[in-house]
Amino acid sequence: AKNSDRPWTFPEGSIFLQIDAFVQRCCDLLEVCEGQQQFACRSRGQPMPAFGGTKAAEISNSLFEIEDSFLKNLSRLQNVDYDILDVRAPKWSDHFGIFKNQMRDLEVMYMNVINSAFEGVGTVQSAVAVLDSFFLLAKRERVKAFVDKMGEKLYNLFTLEMNNNVKREFEHFRKQPSLPIIQGHPHYAGTALSVKGLMLRIQQQMEELNMLCYLEPCREQDQTRDVYNNLHGNMEAFVLQVFGEWVAELKGMDDMNLGKRLQVGLLTRPEDSTLMQRLKGGLLESNFDKEMLKMFQEVYYWEKIQGSGI
Incomplete structure (x- = not known):
């Protein structure tokens, strides 16, 4: 004790x-x-x-x-x-x-x-697939850290894709006169469809990157999101601008002459056809108003473009 x-x-x-x-x-x-x-x-x-x-x-x-x-x-x-x-x-x-x-x-x-x-790999989608595969295989800390580092490079790859390719194509569409659009498409709606295609292109790639939930937030991720939001917003505003220009042109058509445009024969012979061709029947061509055809084409393709306030 x-x-x-x-x-x-x-x-x-x-x-x-x-x-x-x-x-x-x-x-x-x-x-x-x-x-x-x-x-x-x-x-x-x-x-x-x-x-x-x-x-x-x-x-x-x-x-x-x-x-x-x-x-x-x-x-x-x-x-x-x-x-x-x-x-x-x-x-x-x-x-x-x-x-x-x-x-x-x-x-x-x-x-x-x-x-x-x-x-x-040369595309964001294929790079995401490679990153997913190695993320599943990475178990040791050193390998995990390297996979995370490659994820940062993936964001840089997407940023380069937007700045060097998509943005350059978009700037071409904004130039006057604009570059030739897809054959068979009208001027305004065809231009808008082409820009919509660029928007869908980067949107799909951004969705692929958003699926990489296992990557830690980083500076490259924030920079990529800023570039994406700015570019996507500019393209959406451009589509609205093109739509507004087409509507303004449509309103400029003389309402009084619309009926007269439809009151013409649908078929006619070419003006340069010879007399012998006319006597033998010759060739026929459409006599429908060209401006009306352009308008119908524009309406058809604008109906395919949904959203963006259209």
Whole structure:
């Protein structure tokens, strides 16, 4: 009882040394398991994602080679002549250190494969498919961080697509006189349809990027959204402007002459036809009012353009 106030003076290091060593051994084995998840998909029965493009076979073969190398390194660790859970075994630190360095080398090889896969894509959609595939495969932190970095490059790819391609095409449509539009389409509605096609093009790509919910917010993402919103808004305003110009031209048509335009023969002979052709019957051509035909064409295609206040 008289010694009850004396503090304990046990050396904690020596008491918990083996427990700490066992906990560290478990952490080492967890890293081995993580390596199996990262590099040994095929041997674990996990299906490999279907890569597209011309480099699909090359990517798959490279991943299989990495897996074969990992399994060889793992077999050497499995065949040690001591119990891997025995914390008193002095050789574990050396064997595991070698295995860990080999995994670092495999990580570098793995990231090179990812980089090579992205070099073979040219569109945002295909790049998103590649990113999705490697996101499912990424298990180790270093590989995960590299996949996130490639996601940032994906936003840059879309920004370049909008600035270098879509925006340039849009600027061509805004020039006067405008570039030739699709054959068979009227002037105003044809121009609007072409710009609508550009809007749909970037809208689909933006929707693909929005599906990448696993990517952390970044500066590149904010910049891409700003460029998209500005470009999409400008194109939508241009479509409204073209529609307004067509409506103004439509109102400029003389209402009093609309009836007269319809009171003409539907067929006529060409004015340059010879007398012999006329005597033999000659050729006939449509005599319907050309301005009315243009108006009907415009109406037909404007009806196909929905939204945007039209």
